[in-house]
Amino acid sequence: MDSVMPLRTTTAATPTAATAAATVRPRFSFQLLANPRPRKPAFSLSVPTTIFTTHRARNLPQFTPVRAQEDSSAVVSESTVPEGDALKIKEWEVERFQDEIAASQGIKIRRRPTTGPPLHYVGPFEFRMQNEGNTPINILEEIIWYKDKEVSQMKEKKPLLLLKKLLSGVPPTRDFLGALKKSYSRTGLPALIAEVKKASPSRGVLREDFNPVEIAKAYERGGAACLSVLTDQKYFQGSFENLEAIRNAGVECPLLCKEFVIEAWQIYYARVKGADAILLIAAVLPNLDIQYMIKICKLLGLSALVEVHDEMEMDRVLGIDGVELIGINNRDLGTFKVDISNTKKLLEGERGERIREKGIIVVGESGLFTPADIGYVQDAGVKAVLVGESLVKQEDPAKGISGLFGKDISC
Numbered sequence: 001m002d003s004v005m006p007l008r009t010t011t012a013a014t015p016t017a018a019t020a021a022a023t024v025r026p027r028f029s030f031q032l033l034a035n036p037r038p039r040k041p042a043f044s045l046s047v048p049t050t051i052f053t054t055h056r057a058r059n060l061p062q063f064t065p066v067r068a069q070e071d072s073s074a075v076v077s078e079s080t081v082p083e084g085d086a087l088k089i090k091e092w093e094v095e096r097f098q099d100e101i102a103a104s105q106g107i108k109i110r111r112r113p114t115t116g117p118p119l120h121y122v123g124p125f126e127f128r129m130q131n132e133g134n135t136p137i138n139i140l141e142e143i144i145w146y147k148d149k150e151v152s153q154m155k156e157k158k159p160l161l162l163l164k165k166l167l168s169g170v171p172p173t174r175d176f177l178g179a180l181k182k183s184y185s186r187t188g189l190p191a192l193i194a195e196v197k198k199a200s201p202s203r204g205v206l207r208e209d210f211n212p213v214e215i216a217k218a219y220e221r222g223g224a225a226c227l228s229v230l231t232d233q234k235y236f237q238g239s240f241e242n243l244e245a246i247r248n249a250g251v252e253c254p255l256l257c258k259e260f261v262i263e264a265w266q267i268y269y270a271r272v273k274g275a276d277a278i279l280l281i282a283a284v285l286p287n288l289d290i291q292y293m294i295k296i297c298k299l300l301g302l303s304a305l306v307e308v309h310d311e312m313e314m315d316r317v318l319g320i321d322g323v324e325l326i327g328i329n330n331r332d333l334g335t336f337k338v339d340i341s342n343t344k345k346l347l348e349g350e351r352g353e354r355i356r357e358k359g360i361i362v363v364g365e366s367g368l369f370t371p372a373d374i375g376y377v378q379d380a381g382v383k384a385v386l387v388g389e390s391l392v393k394q395e396d397p398a399k400g401i402s403g404l405f406g407k408d409i410s411c
């Protein structure tokens with residue numbers, strides 16, 4: 001079958017996330033490759049130019065004519081696209097713009113699978129997308145695609161307007177960042193964010209007899225400064241009910257809602273469910289989204305833990321206003337590889353200097369099991385650590401904390 005490729009493009013400047021929906025639409029002309037000599041322009045479609053550049057390189061779908069009639073040289077326009085399809089095509093264009101912005105910042109994770117615009121007619125041709133891009137590239141992308149659907153459903157049940165009304169009834173937040181600083185000055189050791197984590201994609205079920213409230217209380221007894229509560233159900237067997245239950249059980253440690261945030265709505269939801277802080281993952285969120293979400297966090301009295309895994313993400317995040325807390329994840333969320341020297345690598349040289357100048361608190365995350373591990377990341381420059389597996393697996397997680405730090409850090 002013939003394939004098509006762009007002959008000529010006129011491009012508008014790449015839009016920002018905030019303006020993507022309202023941006024001018026570049027136009028294309030296509031020609032059937034079966035015809036070796038350029039003929040009259042065949043037809044035009046309203047599609048972002050960039051799709052045919054980096055997205056093609058990223059294995060995203062390309063246009064393919066599925067039924068050609070005799071007169072392939074006829075000039076037609078998008079006005080022949082039925083109205084219902086036109087809206088869906090526009091939505092598809094905006095999504096592609098968003099992916100494009102993310103890709104330009106080195107973000108490989110796409111927000112949702114590429115489905116392509118709906119089947120539609122363009123003059124004598126009927127077009128559809130080949131769904132080549134609808135297999136997730138790794139577990140993180142799979143999680144994000146599932147989250148996208150989940151959040152859409154949750155939003156229908158609890159729209160933002162309702163959440164905003166509920167906000168007036170929730171107790172004030174506790175100072176997450178303040179608790180970390182206080183603990184660090186008290187113990188001289190990295191402040192502990194102890195994670196309430198039943199299972200994970202990399203390790204499976206970590207603890208069968210999982211009682212989130214009991215575990216949270218044990219962590220507090222053992223000297224944790226703050227707690228991290230996984231709320232993702234499908235991949236971590238967590239829940240917002242766990243977060244709420246811990247909050248309502250009288251645990252005083254500030255709580256981090258460990259979620260895969262892709263929309264501001266989730267931040268409001270977390271606040272209503274008792275969170276004091278929220279995780280923002282740089283591998284998933286473009287810079288403007290992070291900046292915007294940090295503002296929402298401030299508005300709601302929440303701290304934002306912005307998580308990075310490599311130098312590029314760290315550099316991006318250091319350029320964003322308002323970042324006060326950065327987590328360096330030693331786990332590659334795509335491959336599950338854990339290497340605690342990642343923390344050291346990202347804090348070396350000028351980067352470390354910049355972080356200190358900005359007064360940013362750094363949290364070393366994942367793969368910490370021994371006092372030597374804690375000492376190693378402390379020497380690298382962290383003032384806090386986030387630990388799940390090595391504590392949650394202990395029969396008594398409070399004693400597990402003493403084991404991890406090599407001493408009793410409870411007051």
Ligand SMILES: O=C(O)c1ccccc1NCC(=O)[C@H](O)[C@H](O)COP(=O)(O)O
Pocket residue numbers: 139140195197200201202203329331333336365366367368386387388389390
């Ligand atoms: O833990 C995973 O398998 C995982 C997979 C995909 C995305 C995120 C994942 N974990 C989140 C975390 O980074 C950890 O829960 C956290 O840093 C604690 O790590 P650990 O002490 O190694 O349990």
